[in-house]
Amino acid sequence: MAKQQKRIHEDHELLRYQPRCKGQEDFTQTDPWRVFRIQGEFVEGFDTLSKLGPAAAIFGSARTPEDNQYYKDAYHVAQSLADANLSVITGGGGGIMEAANKGAFEAKNGEGLSVGCNIELPFEQSPNPYQDISLSFRYFFVRKMMFVKYAIGFVIFPGGFGTMDELFEALTLSQTDKIKHFPIALHGEKYWDGLMSWIEDTLLKEQTIAPEDMSLFKVTKTVDETVSHILSFVKNNGFVD
Numbered sequence: 654m655a656k657q658q659k660r661i662h663e664d665h666e667l668l669r670y671q672p673r674c675k676g677q678e679d680f681t682q683t684d685p686w687r688v689f690r691i692q693g694e695f696v697e698g699f700d701t702l703s704k705l706g707p708a709a710a711i712f713g714s715a716r717t718p719e720d721n722q723y724y725k726d727a728y729h730v731a732q733s734l735a736d737a738n739l740s741v742i743t744g745g746g747g748g749i750m751e752a753a754n755k756g757a758f759e760a761k762n763g764e765g766l767s768v769g770c771n772i773e774l775p776f777e778q779s780p781n782p783y784q785d786i787s788l789s790f791r792y793f794f795v796r797k798m799m800f801v802k803y804a805i806g807f808v809i810f811p812g813g814f815g816t817m818d819e820l821f822e823a824l825t826l827s828q829t830d831k832i833k834h835f836p837i838a839l840h841g842e843k844y845w846d847g848l849m850s851w852i853e854d855t856l857l858k859e860q861t862i863a864p865e866d867m868s869l870f871k872v873t874k875t876v877d878e879t880v881s882h883i884l885s886f887v888k889n890n891g892f893v894d
Contacts, residue, residue, distance in 0.1 A: 690791065690792075691792060691795060694790055694791065694792060694795045695795055695798070697788065698770075698788060698790070698795065698796075698798070698799045699802075701786060701788060702768070702786075702788075702799060702802075702803045703803075705740050705766065705768065705786075705803055706738075706740060706764075706765075707738070707739050707740070707805050707887060707892040707893060708739055708740035708741065708742050708765075708768065708803050708804050708805065709734050709739050709740075709741055709742070709804055709805065709806040709807070709808060709883055709887075710741075710742045710743070710800045710804035710806070710807050710808070710819075711727060711730065711731055711741055711742070711743050711749070711750070711753035711807075711808045711810065712743070712744065712749070712750075712807065712808070712809050712810065712812060712815075712816045712819045712820070713727060713748060713749025713750065713752075713753075713809070713810030713811060713812040713816055714748045714749055714810070714811060714812040714813055714816060715744075715746040715747045715748040715749070715750060715812075715815075716747070716748050716813075717748035717749050717752070717810075717811070718748075719752075723749060723810050723811050723840070723841060723844075724748065724749065724751075724752045725752070726810070726840060726841075726876050726879075727749045727752035727753045727756065727808075727810050727840075728752040728753070728755055728756035729756060729876045730753070730756065730808055730840065730876050730879050730880055731752070731753040731754070731755075731756030731757045731760075731767075732756035732757065732759065732760045733756075733876070733880045734757070734765065734880060734883060734884070735756065735757040735760035735763045735765035735766075735767070736760050736761070736762040736763040736765075737763055737765070737880075737884055737887070737893060738763045738764050738765055738893045739763070739765045739806075739883075739884075739887065739892075739893065740757070740765040740766040740767070740768055741753055741754065741756070741757035741765060741766075741767055741768065742768040742769075742770060742799070742800060742803060742804055743768070743769055743770070744769070744770060744771065744772065744796075744815070745769025745770055745771035745772075745780050745781065745784065745787060745788075745789075746769075746771065746772075746779070746780070746781060747779075747781055749810045749811075749812065750769070750781065751781035751783065753808075754767045754768075754769055754781055754783040754784055755767075755781070755783040757783075758783040758784065758785065759783075766785040766786055767783055767784050767785045767786070768784065768785065768786045768787075768788075769781065769784040769786070769787045769788065770788050770790060770796050770799050770800065771787065771788065771789045771790065772789075772790050772791075772793060772796050773789060773790065773791050797818075797819070797822060800819065801822070801823065801826060801832060804835070805833075805835050805886070805887060805890075805892055806835050806836045806837075806838075806883040806886060806887065807819070807820075807823050807835070807836070807837045807838070808838045808840055808879055808883065809837065809838065809839045809840065810840050810841065811840075811841050811844040811845075820837070820839070820870075823837055824837065824866075824869055824870065827869045828862075828866055828869060834869065835886060836871070836882050836883050836885075836886040837869060837870040837871070838870070838871055838872075838873045838879045838882045838883060839870055839871070839872045839873065840873050840879045841873075841874075842872050842873070842874045845872050849872060852867075853867075
C-alpha cells in the first residue's frame, strides 16, 4: 500500500516561515497587506468616534501663526461651538487646526470634545497638544471619511491645497446628495473673495454648476456669523438643545 501523504492545512501554509530572497518584495508592502492596514484604520476610527455625538469639523492652514487674526477667530469659533455641546474635529496639526482644538479643549460651559485626526506626513505635521481624542492615519481617504461621517457642519478657514480638498469634497458630496446638506461656512470674506468671483464669473456663466449650488455654502465675516450659521442648522435639526 502506498504510503499515506501527510495533509497540509491552509493555516499551516499561512503561518509557515518563508525566508526572503534577495530582491524579493517584503509581503507587508504588497497591496493585499495594505488592505488590512486600511481596514484597521477604518475600524479604529469608527470605534473611537461612533460615541462622539454631534460635531463640527474645522479646517484651515497648518501654517497660520498664533498672532494671526484667523488663528484667533478659529479659537473663538471652536470654543463657542464646544460651549454649545458640539465636539470639534480637526486635522490635528498646527495653525488653524491647533487654534480650533485649543478653543474646544479650553471651553468651560459645554460637553463638546476636542478631536484631532492627524495624518502621517514626511514633513510639517505633528499632533497639537489640545486634544481629548487623538487619532493618527496613514491614508488621506480614510481620514477624510471620518470628517464627513461624524461632522454635521464644516467651517473652512483660510488654507492651502488640503483645505481646498476638504471644501470641494464636501461641496461635491452635498451637490450629489451623497450626504445631508449640512452647513458649510467659509470664514474670512476677504480671503475667499477671489474664489467666489471665479465661481460666479466662470462656473456659473459656463453653466458647469447650477445657480442653486451657490446655496450649499456661505461666506461668513465674523465669529458670531460663523457660529450662528452652524448652530442654527444644528438646533433646527434637533442635534442639540
